[in-house]
Amino acid sequence: MIYELCKIHTYLTDKDIEKLEDVAKDLPLISDLLQADIFIDCMAKDPNVAIVVAEAKPSNSPSMYQHSVVGEFAFRKNEPAALRTLEIGMPSRDLRAITQENKSVKQNVVPIKNDSGDVIGVLIAEIDITKSVNEKKNMELLSETTEKLTETLLTFIDNQNPIHYHITDGIVIFNSNGISTYVNPVAEKLYRKLGYIDDLVGIDFNNLVLDGRRFSEIKSQGFISSSELDVGELTLKVKYAVMKQRNIDVVGMIMVIRDISDVKAKEKELILKSVAIKEIHHRVKNNLQTIASLLRLQSRRIDNETAKVAFNESISRILSIAITHEILAQKGVDDVDIKTIFSRIKNSVIDYSMQRNNNVRIEIGGDNIHINSDKASSIALVVNELIQNSLQYAFTGRDEGVIEINIQRGSMYSNISIIDNGIGFDMKSARPGSLGFNIVKSIVKDKLQGQINIQSNSKGTKVMFDFKN
Structure with missing residues (x-):
């Protein structure tokens, strides 16, 4: 087949064609080794066209081709890497191409030379780039080795080629x-x-x-x-x-x-950093919980109800931050899913703050967003403050109610809404100077680089704030 195609479509000599036939014997091995579709293309009589004279599909992984493309043409506009290497004799790496079956691939191409050093064909390894983003890393690793291994196998055929010194x-x-x-x-x-x-x-x-x-x-x-x-x-x-x-x-x-010694050394370094991060978050969490326990003990010695409320609010704030560090300590990374934090805050509120509102449900919905530890602590503190505020004021005189926490991801800013179906309040007569409200405003503006908006009527209250992703 190679001989017939070359005689019809190329100017190659019989000796050159024989060389290509020798290379073609190794195509199945190269295809399996690289887990990629492998081809030999030769320059056709038209300078903008190459002809596929041989192919091999991997036996240990799926091929990207439904049918054989031997005998079909490769055009410059679709496969620039193949034509480039055929013309200048230099390898081409990771260049995009469109196959005869109209699929997007990346090509790694090396020249096949005769005894005189003239390019008589190219060896092409193709990697699919239409796979999912989750496979991108594997594709890049395979692409990295494709050219080097292909060049190596060609070196076995042509020991005059010095490429093997750079592998x-x-x-x-x-x-x-x-x-x-x-x-x-x-x-x-x-x-x-x-x-x-x-x-x-x-x-x-x-x-x-x-x-x-x-x-x-x-x-x-x-x-x-x-x-x-x-x-x-x-x-x-x-x-x-x-x-x-x-x-x-x-x-x-x-x-x-x-x-892969360097790769393994970096992996060990990352593992050690992960362990260190977990330990730091664990210690911070323990220290915060210790402070909360000390405040709780102190509050029991106080008879003044106003002072006790202030103590309990401080304890709640400290525990909301401790929750973030506890989750980060478990994961060993410096980012966390915001929904996980809200679920833990919900449980904490149920344990410590809902004695007076036992029939109030807290529901969490919306998108999953991963954020870093600093931002997570700030958001946790704001949400905890807003929930506590709803529990304290929204359901006065009512036996039950609902507080909804909704998360919405945005391209540049994401937002969080805390909505209750309580009695609402008059915005004009609200206490703008209260400590809790000042804490919320300060954190949203200074730490989260966002804005806060409050809407309230007799059907309930909605507080929405956003933060930069």
């Missing part, structure tokens, strides 16, 4: 008997770090394997396997790919070694 993965190739036949510079350097002093080419697999696997075991599996291991001060990720001829006979194996 960050260690590559070791073994023949069917388990004897190493190729070691790239990165693998050489890794093994030297591990104390190897012999020439690594010609060494048996059992003397080079790092994770205790057996050559016969990997050969019999017939698919790619990988493992992660610590060797000395290094953390390595090792992947194996069995090489087959005509998908039947095992002709060798490739071992790919990646040094």
Whole structure:
């Protein structure tokens, strides 16, 4: 098929076509190794068009193609990476393309050169970019390795190509008997770090394997396997790919070694920071609860009812902040879902502040929003103050009522509404100078960079404030 297509659509010689046919034998291996659709394209007689002469779909992951595209054309407007590399002979990485089936992909392209150094085709690895955002990170990691591994496999075919000196993965190739036949510079350097002093080419697999696997075991599996291991001060990720001829006979194996020591060190650092954050929030929560307990003990010694109310209000404010730190201590991160905070405030209010309003329900609804600890503490304090205010004044003379907390996410500002169905109040005769109201106004304006709005009538009161995301 390659020969016929090249003869019809290209100016390649028989020797060049033979070279492409040799490369095409390794396409299934490359496709499985990268878990990507792999193609060989050649420049057509039209300088703005390439022709697909060979393809391979991964056997260990879904292909993006419903049908074969061998024999179809690739146009410059749809696949600029392929045409660029065909023209200038330089690799192209992570360039967007539109497939023959009208799907968006990212292409990593490397040139295939003949013995004279002329570009006779390109090897293309394609990665789907229409997947969900949750898979974006995996796509980027795969994209990062696609070009390097593809270049490596081409290097095995054309040892005149110096690209293998710039690859960050260690590559070791073994023949069917388990004897190493190729070691790239990165693998050489890794093994030297591990104390190897012999020439690594010609060494048996059992003397080079790092994770205790057996050559016969990997050969019999017939698919790619990988493992992660610590060797000395290094953390390595090792992947194996069995090489087959005509998908039947095992002709060798490739071992790919990646040094992930820096990645693991950063992961450990993040874990330590997470532990430290949890401990800090835990201690702050304990200190706040201790202060609240001391105030509660002190309030019991006071006979003046006005002073007791002031003590209880202060205790409630302190506990609302403590709730935020308690949640953050459990999660070990510096942000939290605002609904979780409100649920805990609701429980706290039920435990400590609803003796006089046992039939008042508190309902929480709206969007889930994650906010940092500083903003969470401020919002918790405001919402707690507004709930306490409703409980104290809104249901005077009533046996039951409802307080609704509604959260609405916005693009730049989000807002929170506290709505009760109480008796309401006259806005003109309200106490604007009260401590609780001043606390709320100050926090919303100075800490949350928002505004507060109050509406009240005989059917109830609605207080809404917003905060910058």
